[in-house]
Amino acid sequence: MTQTVAGTAVRQLVEAGVRTAYTVPGESFLPLLDAWEAEHGVRLVSTRHESGAAFMAEAEAKLTGRPALALASRGPGAANLAIGVHTARQDQTPLIAILGQVESGARGRESFQEVDLAAMYAPLTGWAREARAAEEVPSLLAEAHRAATGPRPGPVALAVPADFWTAAYDEGMPLAPGGDQHAQTARSSGESADESADGLAEHLAGLLSSAHRPVAICGPGDRVGRETLRAACEAAGFGVYSAFRRQDCFDEDHPHFLGHLGLGVPAQVRQALDEADLVMVLGTRLDAITAQDHRYPLPHQHLVLVGTGLPRPRHPGLTTVLDADPHAVLAALVRRATGATEAGYQGPRSPGAPQSARAAARERWERHHAAAVRYARPTGEATRPGTVHPAEVVTALRRLVPDDVILTNDAGNFSAFFHRHWGFRATHRLLAPCNGAMGYAVPAAVAAKLHRPRNTVVALVGDGGVLMTGQEIETAVRHAAPIVVLAFQNGMYGTIAMHQATSHGRLAGVDIGRLDLATWARGLGAEGFVLDDPARVEAVLAEALRCGRPCVVDVRTDPDVIAPGRRLSGLLEPAGHPT
Template identity: 50%
Template sequence: MAGERLNAAEAACELLAAAGVRRCYTVPGESFLGLLLALADDPRIEVVSTRHESGAAFMADAEARLTGGIAVALASRAPGSSNLAIGVQTAHEDGTPLLAILGQVPVGRIGSGALQEIDLAAFYAPITKWAVTARTSAELPALLARALRVAREGRPGPVAVAVPEDLWQGVAGPLDARGVQPRQASAADPSALDAAAAALAAARQPVMIAGGGAAHAREQLVALAERAGLGVLTAFRRQNVFPDAHPNCIGQLVIATPPQLLAPALEADLLLLAGTRLDDLTGQQGRLPQTGQRVLSIGPDSALPPDAEGLGEDVAETLQALLDRLPDRTSGRDWSDAHGAYHAAAQPPPSAGDGAGVDPARAVAALHRAIGGAAIVTNDAGNFSAFLHRHWRFEPGGALLAPANGAMGYAVPAAVAAKLADPAARVVAVVGDGGALMTGQELETAVRCGADILVVVFQNGLYGTIAMHEARAAGRVEPATEIGLPDFGRWATALGAHGWTVRTESQLEAALQAAQAMPGPALVAVRTDPDLIAPGVRLAELLASPPSRGER
């Protein structure tokens, strides 16, 4: 379209395509109708209509994390943009490059209290890297190009551009598709790399923590771990970035990491952070780093512990630079005990028979046998997820998409996006019954879009995490944590998918096999034992113990 005068919507399509965008997720709205019509005429970009804006944002986050590119979510004025915000905040916490394009009231009505008007740039500023409101059609291409660039520069993250509805048909300003490309990541200082390599070689017990920023640098992660003799932990909900079966893999940092798995990190004399920050959970509520531990950091994150030594921004490139500076030999450090402890923790307990419900640990094991570790797994918040993280082990090709901010409702929409982005992959959403009825209606989106996903609902009739906290703190469980036990199997059928509800372990294997054999999306609801509230924790025992804070 060189030399043509484009309207703002057409220019936006050109910029999105130049940035590699292949899908926009949305609940359509009249405040960005001009963009919707332009996208409908552009064969390069698919518009995926979702059932709620939170689902649209979660889908965009999941696609961007899976592909390593930028994804786009569209939302209308105040109601739609407010619904979208949970997924944008998730992307902010996760460091996911996401562009939110938000409809706004006509430019002449801004500030007048028009219907559905709020200051979207101000609303989105705390949960994005940059948020702006366009004021003219001419400036919109430059704003979008900057947004696409900013989202991917440094530590990736979401950006938001609010566009008054009457700007889309106006004449766009100059279009420079090259402007969407982020600046090149800064390289590490050679002397800093020399010092870091020397520190790795001299360390008594060096441990690497690998996070989402290293998801596309697995080859370099493995090579450096082997050559430098690093024990490797993965950051919270980033389990798949390093091979579970590798002898240097010593675990993952989760909520309440078992002491035997956390001990190597606490005892390390050097921590190497690769593509991660030490946030509250990866940092184990401030226990990492320990006093006296030397901390090296690879990646663009600036939120580092005091005295941490930042190396290059490009994770793969910096890992390779360290490799090139280390002796060409494998370290003699032996991580077999720690690796063995990690895999021992993954073993489910023996079957207790068909009692009050299925043991969640055994449900995870059955799912792993049915699906295999090479699947793309999505999950969201809830105590059910602790069983998944402890008992699931990834194989080559497997991936985990899970929100570090603990947002409920992520799993089902994320699975839909993962299947659309990688149609050949086997994709399973693992979700609690609380989260399933927040965004599970996106199962209809999966049916409509031909995304053959498997949804497994862990159904115990509780907001389990809160019930556990109540039991510990007050010695009782309040009625607000109790939820109903709907027949999710029939609900899935009503949405056009295949559905099963499993009440005993003896029914589980057959239901999972049947779900895999059927064409189209499928859901298996597993009625789990509500007493098994977390790995190794029974609700009845918590209720029988004195309250932890003495309130009662």
């Protein structure tokens, strides 16, 4: 039976493990929508904005490790989708964007909503193409999947003219995306993946053995393997930092944990990284925030990159690249250490006693962090009447949620309280945009709940971010996805306000205004709660967590409490501009 291009594309995606398509439906890919809707065992999620669709697809892929699908129409739809695609690029998340294009006969004629989509998406993806003939769509889709799941995972974009979808396709399905022919391994000629990992682990073990103060900066827990990372650091004796917004890769109460390389990291937490002679970067690019505005690695430090397709940072010192699956290399490192122990090996042979250096670093971390996770309001941190302190909300939430909670985190100054006061365990899952994209948390929470319906899913977002994509709460209502949204409302774009206060001593264009977010949520079909009384923080959060429906907690916060340990008025007053 002759198949259409649309039907063939759907079968390819399904065989590759794709189960959800996120979209704002558009006329340029109607046959693809129809074919997807007719397919058994898949879900079509119609979102309220293409940015929500892209964030949902990115969050799903981050959670499952498999490429997710986002569909958008030509011109405006593709432009709206771009923010989530950029997020996937920065976070190295596999995502397939299929973009409807104008009809093939109308290309190049200033047609309605016509844009060169491949050129538009080229800087945002690792692979962007436009089909020039209907019969090449399936092969291009297979190529797109290979690129999305290649050595450096990330987003890809395929633009398809509207009339191609209904064209007949009877050439037989090309190799399904993700087929064995294209499996990525670390092996060299004649070696198995295990043999290659064992060889690299032996090399890494030698570097660690000769290091005085080795530390690791770790990326996504699913990429490095949470239990394997724990076993490896215990066996080899190195300390662990989590990369920016990758705190769920490691238990923060583990004695080898040294800190989170996010924003505003105190000097005492960075001290172990300053003193390190060997810095391993495991399964993540060394982005600007993780590298503390490109401070690290220091010139004298030996940088070791472990992972496939990692960009090599500018580093004047010695750099070693182990281009292999970091999970496999760490697992081999553990096997090697286990075998050595059974043979009488007594532990790391480092001449600099890294255990004592690491213990001192851990003590500094505990002094910095222990009080934060038990938060007791310091003197001078009172908030205005009718507001609550963000730190109290975060620490109360931490006490109430189960250990398998999934947290989605938006961009904004409110998130500094989350990173500072949470206290992560490796059983938690954190979905957060490393590129600082506002509006991520609510759509990401919807996708997380759809794919992990038994888990508690909590979105943390500011009032700026919730007004960008918060309408996806309606999507949660429609799909019966009971997420809990904590919307921290201080009436301003707090991050920009803090930068302006620090740089100029005055504010410009940062006002949002006070809103009734609880009533707004009810208008979208969700539950709404107001949290404005410090005495009721735990009670309101507990009620939201057990309500069993999508809900929004309107967390009223003091705009003067701009960041942990900082007051906006204190930043403005030196320039003579009190709040």
